[in-house]
Amino acid sequence: MLEINIEQNADATLVVIKGRMETVAAQDSENKFKSLDEATAGTIYLDCKELEYISSSGLRLFLGLQKKVMKNGGKLIFRHVSEPILNVFKITGMSAFFTVENER
Secondary structure: OEEEEEEEOOOEEEEEEEEEEOHHHHHHHHHHHHHHHHHOOOEEEEEEEEEEEEOHHHHHHHHHHHHHHHHOOOEEEEEOOOHHHHHHHHHHOHHHOOEEEOOO
8 A cells, every 4th residue: 555645845845656657556546646747847756765665666666757857947856765776776777766764
């Protein structure tokens, strides 16, 4: 099960993602992300601390969001990304497109 919570303020938007972003969950989440990218021109932080798994559909969703946010002059920044999810980003080549800020 996937849970997405969005907190918007004047400076940035925080999106907290919990659970497994499998194909069906990614498709269900697409509308939530569509409304987010249309309304936001600033920085969007994706908190992935509790993201357990991501499918290719989830990667596609994130890549589409990144393109739309950048087109509007904003930034998409991933935070607290676990090692397994980082490995998926690297293996698929998405790490070249995504900005990741992990605290060490």
